[in-house]
Amino acid sequence: QVQLVESGGGLVQPGGSLRLSCAASGFTLDYYVIGWFRQAPGKEREGVSGISSSDGSTYYADSVKGRFTISRDNAKNTVYLQMNSLKPGDRAVYYCAAGNPSFNSGGRSWYKFKGYDCWSEGTQVTGSS
Numbered sequence: 001q002v003q004l005v006e007s008g009g010g011l012v013q014p015g016g017s018l019r020l021s022c023a024a025s026g027f028t029l030d031y032y033v034i035g036w037f038r039q040a041p042g043k044e045r046e047g048v049s050g051i052s053s054s055d056g057s058t059y060y061a062d063s064v065k066g067r068f069t070i071s072r073d074n075a076k077n078t079v080y081l082q083m084n085s086l087k088p089g090d091r092a093v094y095y096c097a098a099g100n101p102s103f104n105s106g107g108r109s110w111y112k113f114k115g116y117d118c119w120s121e122g123t124q125v126t127g128s129s
Helices: 101-107
Strands: 003-007 010-012 018-025 033-039 046-051 058-060 068-073 078-083 092-099 123-127
Touching: 003 092, 018 033, 018 092, 018 123, 033 068, 033 078, 033 101, 046 068, 046 078, 058 068, 078 092, 092 101
Parallel strands: 010 123
Antiparallel strands: 003 018, 018 078, 033 046, 033 092, 046 058, 068 078, 092 123
């Protein structure tokens, strides 16, 4: 069965850190572009970060640059999103997704959710005020 399973969401205070994990089963992650997306209540789903399949290039939304880090562990078939200096605006349901690298030519389309074929169920990142 082809699926992506997330873990690591939870409650965090402003300034805190979380690490999200995205483990694949039924396929090998390193052949695909992997993206992290999030969706807050009343807002559209937005691309947070991505990592290419070819050279490991990484991509970040401006809102998370310098705070979030995406990485891949091919031996564990898992992609991670390290989130530091969390802000109230980071609260959302986070999803990971896998897509055929052909849609991300030149690394210019990683944030386009329509390019991804396989999605996780999502994990909630919440916080106290």
